[in-house]
Amino acid sequence: MTEPNGKDCAGLTRRGFLKTSAATAGVTVGSGIIGAPMIWAQNIKDVTLNQVGPSYSVIADIAEKASADLGFKIVPQTADSTALMAKVVNQPETIDIADLEFWAMQKVWRSGKLQPVEVAKIANWSKMTPLMKDGKNFDGSELSRQGTMPFEVMFTGGPGDTSFAAEATDYATTMPTIYNADTVGIRSDLIGRPVESWAELFNPEFKGKTALVNIPQIGIMDAAMALEAMGELTYGDKGNMTREEIDHTITRLIELKKAGQFRAFWSTFDESVNLMAAGEVVIQSMWSPAVTAVKSRGIGCVYQGLKEGYRGWGLGMGLMGHLEGLKLEAAYEYMNWYLSGWQGAFIARQGYYSSVPETAKANLTPNEIGYWYEGKPASEDILDPYGAVMDKAGAVRDGGSFEDRMGNVACWNTVMDEERYMVQRWNEFISA
Amino acid sequence: MSARSPGSGSQLTPYLQVAPLALLILALVGIPIGTVFMLSFWESDGISVYPAFTWQNYHDVLTASVTLSLFANTLKYAAIVLVATVLIGFTCSYFLVFHVRNLKWQIGLFLLCTIPFWTSNVIRMVSWIPFLGREGLFNQMLMQAGLISQPLDILLYSDFAVVLTYIHLFTLFMIVPIFNSMAKINPNLIEAARDAGANPFQILTGIIIPLSKTGIALGSIFVVTLVMGDFFVVRVMSGGQSASVVSAMKNEIDQLFYPQASAMAVLLVLVVVLMVSAILRVVDIRAELAR
C-alpha cells in the first residue's frame, strides 16, 4: 500500500505527514506502532539515527535540515566506502543508515547485516528514474550491463534473503539517492584540440602528463576503456574481467608506466584537483566535483564527454539489520524525506543527480534545472551549494543533458569476480 | 652510577611496577596480534572470514613475486631514511649538547624542533605538494635564480619526495634519544681526553659516538618501525607510483580480504623483528639500562 502523500513539497514536516497518515485509517506505517499519533510524535523526538557514508553524500547541512523538519535527530558521520564496508560487516551496531555505493552493496549485502527496504513504504518510489527502478534507459532500451548495473544489486527476495533478485520485487536492498556519470577531465586550454576518445588517455602526446585514479577497481576500468578505444582488446565485460583480460591490461599499464606515460596516480579528490589545477597533468580520470573545483579557480578544465561513453556509479541508503520498532519507522521517515526534494536539489548543485529528479527539480530554480539537468546554457551564474560561483552565465554543463550523460553509460563501478587477483596484479603495477 | 637500586623494596616491586604496562600491552596488543596471527590461517571470500587452518595465504604471499619487490622497495626506503636521520639527528644533537651553552637555550631550541609536530601530519604532508610541484615554490625559485630552465619533475611524485617526507617527519624521533644520551656524557671524560692530547675527531669517535650508542639504537628502532609500517606517505608523495608493504596490504584490507592481509602482516613483523634484534645485538639497550 502506498502512502497518501502525493505531494512532493520541500520541507515536508512531521506534522504534515502525521495528519495525512492519521487521516487514513488502516494504513500500516510499520511494525509495532500502535496508539495515538501524539504519543508517537512524543516518542519519536528521542530517536537518534546514525547515518554513515562518504563525505559527498553524508553532509551536515542535509542532516540538520532533516532533523529540523522531522523532529528527531540525524547524526552524520563520514567514512570512506572501504571503511564503511568494514564497519557494516564488523561493527554494525555503530550504524543505523549506511550510504553504500552500489559496488559496495554488491559486496556487503551477503553479510546479512542489512535489512531490505520495503518498496511500498517509499512514497516516491514510483517517480524514481527508470535507470534505477527498472534498469532501463530513458527510451526503454537496455542499459549497459558491464560492471555492476545498479538494478542488478537493487532487489532481493525478502527479509533474510542475502542474494540479489533478477527482477524488481517488493524488497530493495537499498534506496538509491545519488549517482553520476564519470569521464576524464582535460585541460582544454593546455591541450588546445578536441578530445573525443578514451584512447587519448594513453596517447604518447601526453606522456608524463596523465594520471589515473589509484583505486584498483575504478582505475582498471578507466584503463580498459582506453585500451578498448585504442582497438587493442575487446572486453567481454569491463566490469568483470577474466584473468587473461586482467593480465593483458596490467601488462600494458606496466609498459606505459615504464615509458613514463603517467605523472601520478591520485587516491583522494584533492590530489586530482591539484594535479589538474597546477598543470601537472592535462588529462586524467576525474570526478565531477573535482572538475567544478578546478573551474571555480578560473582554469579551463572540461569534463569531457567521450564517444565510447561514461563510467557510471551510484549510491543508496541501506537499512541496518538491527533497526526495529520506532527507530525503523524514523528511518523510513528520513528516507522519504530524502526523496522529497530538498536533498536532491542540494546535491544537484554539486553535479550529482537525484534518483527522483522530479522532486529535486521542484526545489531548483529554472536556471539551475536548465544547467544541471537539461544541458542548456545558464541564464545566470551557477552557484554551488555553499553560495560560491561555480560557473558563469552562458556556460553549458559538460556533456550536456541528464539523458545525454546517464544515457551513455558504458560501464558501471563494480567488484569483479577475480577481484583478489586483480588487486594483486594492480599492486604489481604500482610497484613496477 | 647505576640506575639499579639493589636491596630496595621487596622482590615483588618490579612486578607491581610493570603490572599496569603489562596488562595494557597484553590486552591491547597481545590479544589483537594473536587474532591477526590466527586470521592468517583462516579463509575469506571477500566478505566473511571462515575459521580454518590453511597455509594457502602464506603460500600466496611467499610465492608472489610482487611480495619480494614490495619488501625490497620498503627496505630501500628504510635504509636511506635511517642513514639520513642518523646523520642529521646526530649532528643536530651534537650541536645542541656540545655547542649551545645556556641550558635554557638548549631546551628552547629542542622544543623548537618539536613544535611542527603539533600540526596534523596529513596537512603537513599535503603542504609539500605546493612546494615541490611543477609550478611549486621551489621550482619557481630555482627558475628565477636561473639555475634551471624547465621545472624539475623528480621533486614530486617520486622516490625523492617520499624519502624527503620521511626524513621530515621522523628525524625528531632520532634527535630525542640521541640528545638524551649525549647529555649524560660526563664532561670530565672529554676534559680528560683533551688534556691527554686527543683532537676533536678522536674525541668524537672515541668517546661521544660510543657513549651515544643507546640513543642511536633507540632512534633507529623508531625510524625503522615507522618507515616499514607506513602506507600513507608512500601513496601520497609518490603519486601512487610506488608501493610499500603496508600500502599493498591496505588494498587487501579495503576489500575485506583479512586473512591474506594478516599473512603479509605476520611476514612483515618477522622481518622487522629481525631488523630490531640486529640493532639490539649491536647495542643491548636493556643491559645498558640495568648497568
Added chain:
Amino acid sequence: MSQSTPTRRGADFYILAAFFGLFVLFLYGPMLMIFILSFQGPTGGLTFPMRGVSTHWFHDLWSSSRYGDLGGAFRRSLILGVMAMLITATVCLFAALGFRRRFWGAGPIFYLSIISLIVPGILLGLGISQLFQILGLRLSWWLSGLGAHLSWTLPFGLLIMFAVLNRFDGSWEEAARDAGAHPWQVLRLVTVPILFPGLIAVALFGFTLSYDEMPRSLLTVGGKNTLPIEISNMTTNVTTPALYAIGTVTSAVSFLVIALAFAGIAIIQRQRSRAKRGKN
C-alpha cells in the same frame, strides 16, 4: 648540563649552527606554507599562486557547514591526547622503573611492545575492535579509541623512559631510603622531581602521537571521528585552502596548550624555589 668548555667559539660552532638552522627551516617550511596559504584569496586553490590575501577561509571554516564535524573531532582528539598523555606518562614511568631489575617476563613484554609498533595500525585496529566487541563493550572514541591510541603511545613512552632512566643515578634513591624515607616518599620527593624533564618529554610524545594517530583509530572510534580521520575524509570532498586554515588553527591551539602548560610549570617551579629560599 651543557658540555661545552672553551670560551671562544670556533668555526665548527658556526658550521653546526648553520646546519641546525637549515634543519629547523626544513622542519618549519611546510608549516610556513600552510600558514601563508591559509590566507589565500577567495578564488585561490591549494597551490600557488596566491590569488589575493584574505581571511576568507577562516571565515568559511567557521560559518560553512561543509566541513563536517571538525569542531567536535578537534575536541575529541584533544581530550584523547590528554588522556593518552597522562596514562602513558604514568604507566611508562612505573614500568621503566620496574625494568631496572631482572624479572620474569621482562623480555616478552619488551618485545611485545616493539611488535606493537611494527604491526600495521590498520590490522591492529581491527583486532582491537573485535576484542572490545567480544567483551560486549560498545565501541567509542574514549574507550576503544583510547585503547588503540595507547597501543601506539605506550611502546614509544617505554623506550623513551628507558633512555631517560639511563642517566638516572640510583644512588639518590638509596640516600633517601637510608635517611628513612618511605618508598612512596622516595618516589614523590626524589625520583619524580629528578626525572621530571624526561617525563615531560614522554608526555609530549604521548600527546603528539595520539593526536596524529589515524590507522588504528579508523576502526576503533565507533560513531564519532577523531580529527585526523575527519580531515582525511574531508580531503575526498574538500579542496579549498580551508584545509590549510584548519592546519593553522589546530597548530595555534596546540601551541597555546603547550605554552600554557609550560607557563604553569614555570610558575610552580618559581613558587617552589621561592618557598625553598623562604625556608632558608
